[in-house]
Amino acid sequence: MSRRERLYHLHDILRQRRTPIARQDLMDELGCSQATLYRLINELRDHLGAPLEQDPDGRGFYYDRSLAGSFELPGLWISPDELQALLTARHVLGNVQPGLLEDELEGVQQRINQLLDAQGLDFSTQPGRINIRHDAGRPVPAELFEDVMQALFRRERLVITYHGRRRDDVSEREVSPQRLTSYRDRWYLDAWCHRSEGLRSFALERIREIRRLEEESLELPEEDIALHFDQAFGIFSGPAEHEALLRFSPEAARWAADEVWHPEQRTQWRPDGRFELSVPFGRSRELVMEILRYGRDIEVLAPDFLRQAVSSQLEAALGHYR
Incomplete structure (x- = not known):
């Protein structure tokens, strides 16, 4: 069951009840954990304005009957993450190679525009307000x-x-x-x-x-x-056979700490403001290129062969300027 389906189901349960329903009963009805239930409750009450109340002992939830009759969920709402996805999809469809499923994709793009218009975002009159650049992309016939x-x-x-x-x-x-x-x-x-x-x-x-x-x-x-x-860093990765330990300078840490190199990465801040990142990887070539992007603001702590590979690349680059 998706998040939206659970929200609608939770709304239906509370709307039909005359008495509070216990937390555990809601978790069983929705098939979710306690943490997920509380996220749904917060979204329903705080973001969508539902008259949702909690009984004094904190174990049951109910709708305020004096306000429940005037409350309805919107026909469609979009979360910030979903809005970003729609904006990206709209841009991709608008810049697809000419002739590629042109008629079919035009209908999809029109539907995305309708969804965005429903949020009060009229892109047909102000398309230049959103600019998504893909400078590094390479066209495919x-x-x-x-x-x-x-x-x-x-x-x-x-x-x-x-x-x-x-x-x-x-x-x-x-x-x-x-x-x-x-x-x-x-x-x-x-x-x-x-x-x-x-x-x-x-x-x-x-x-x-x-x-x-x-x-x-x-x-x-x-x-x-x-x-x-998918287990290792990069697109030409292979299985995750190694783990890189990287340390960033305090200045570079402000950028590196916000980046996701891999879903399974581990991070740690040092007392002196430096930032350490552990990344699983297989083949090292692509990882070396990413490390070199940070220049002097990054140091490979482990493994030794990766440290040596980066050192060799830096030495070779320095040779061009001697």
Whole structure:
């Protein structure tokens, strides 16, 4: 049951009751924890204005009957997080490559505009009020994107001609698409590579040619895909085999403390104002690039091979200026 469904259900329960209902009974009815119940109660009472009261012993909840008849939940309301998602979706649809599902997406965009208009946000007359930049993104040909999408949902294999940046080589591979991932304004195809006999990520803009096969794709459990791609830092991560311990200077800490490098990261503030971040990772190349972004304001404390890799990169960079 979603948050919105629980809110409506909670409202219906309280509206139909003549006497207070116990906290545990509400938790059982809604299938939620005590913490979730109190979040729902706070949202219903404080944000939506419901006449929700609590009995003196704090164990039961009820609607004030003198006010309950005039209160109704709005037909639609949007949380701040949902508003951000709608704004982002609207921007993406407005900037999609010409010809890519153009007619279908126009209807979706109109529906998003209607949802935003219902919140008093008239984007049709003031579209420039929101500016979302995607400077680092790399365009993907419309036909290629559509072929990948069709193969993904029809469970078809693909033969791709792929230009790898790292080795600057071109290879042909037969792959079974598993999912599409959007990461830092770029699209990646997570797939089983039959040549390598393993899971790989392919940047869509590096695919030179593509051919769909009638042969059914190999399907892997979602748990295996998440284990391979999602446990470690970065898009070309592999399983999380190591943990990086990074220390930021007091000045850089003010920025680093607000960043999410990985969902499983751990953080700690030091008494002198420095900030430490622990991040699980597999392959180190992408992590090294992210560390170098902070220059002198970051130090790798562990593991030793990662510290040495960053040190070597800094030494090589310094060589250009000697």
